[in-house]
Amino acid sequence: MPPKVDAFRTLDVLKGRQTMPEGSFLDHLPGDTWPLLVRAWGSDARVYERDEELPLGPDDRHVYIVLGGCVLQERFPLGTKITRFRGVGQLLGEAKLIEPAASVRTVCLTTTWVMPCPVQRMNVLLHQQPDAQLALLRSLEDRNRSDERIYGTVTRPPLQRVGSLLLHLADVAGTSSASQPGHTTILGPTQRDIADALSMGMSTVENAIRSLRDTHRAITSKYRQFVVTDPSALHDIVMPA
Template sequence: MPPKVDAFRTSEVLRGRQAMPEGSFLRHLPDDTWPLLVSAWGLDARVYERDEELPLGPDDKNVYIILGGCVLQERFPLGAAAASTRITRFRGVGEVVGEAKLIAPEAAVTTVCLATTWVMPCPTQRMNVLLRKQPRAQQALLCSLEDRNRSDEMIYCTPNRTPVQRVGGLLLRLAGIAGRTNSADPGQVTILGPTQRDIADALLMGVSTVESAVRALRDTHGVITSRYRQFVVTDLHALRDIALSS
């Protein structure tokens, strides 16, 4: 189905006028290259609803650029039979997902939409042709993957930091890649979709530990409010100070 204009600023995104998150593929992509992707695949962009999976199985032939919304990806490095050993990551606006298919077409990753999510499918063969013909687009993808790796290391691979810092860091990241602002209160950023269990799985923490950290961020520090599958960052600067404190 076509993108919902009431959910996303479709014209601003497709014309390259909406600022993309720092470090994302679309932030790195040269301004004159984005229209090439839009002309090729913009009409194929579609919306997936919450809890729908993106078709990124071994037989699927697309990678996806996230234009709006947020997804949760799960990989099972020891095989699906060892489901307790999984790697959980959040991905958001401006990012490419399923990028492994560009070098291994049979690659697969479970990718579930956490909220209404707008994506542009890009056929892997044609995407590879475009990347070879557009070296700056190829560089943008490589730079975005490196930035994402560094961000992942900081958020998911720092067990020596306190739970409040780690949960705060993930919420700060989600605010940047999946947050929505309201013109009536531009100082607040709403994150739709993730549950506290999702956060616990991603950070390899107990749910009760995440609950305590969220309570501290909400009640002690006053930087967020929370409901089921919704977090509202009420003080982004203070949250950043908590997340990045040494």
């Protein structure tokens, strides 16, 4: 049985009734293919707690589909650290599908629900289901373009870069409640995580967060929690006329 976690709409997700973030693997995946994955590995879905690492090391043999929550991935090419956030609907560890020994440090930023898929069997399914293979390729291309827009635009003002990342996190990992309509809560990332992801100094990120919160009143913030309270205002900051 899938994990019974109040934070996740488990039945809606497994039945394919929950809308997935635009551009994610599960967004691109045809509706009639998702039940195949659920039948194969839905019962293996499990929850990792905040600060736990997903087993995506060189000796691990699974890829993971994020069903709920948010993770931080870190790579260390040439001695530098590259940090990226990944959210709901994404397939993680995709490099293992072509190089099983590939690895990426993947840390859960909050309680995270994932479906593990054995690499060998996933490759068989993708071969047998061309639409699923196309969905994965499209999601990876969308992710590359999103990464370029969010993490790679280093010449943009810090306020726009931080605001763009918060808008992205609201889309891929945010939650809302009936008690606060129009508000989206992002749990997990710290200001240090944001600074690492954007290759910015901590003081620069702190100033941008303070301006978004106190001057523009587009967000509120606490430790490991941001709430987008005015998405229209935040969007206007990120994409000025």
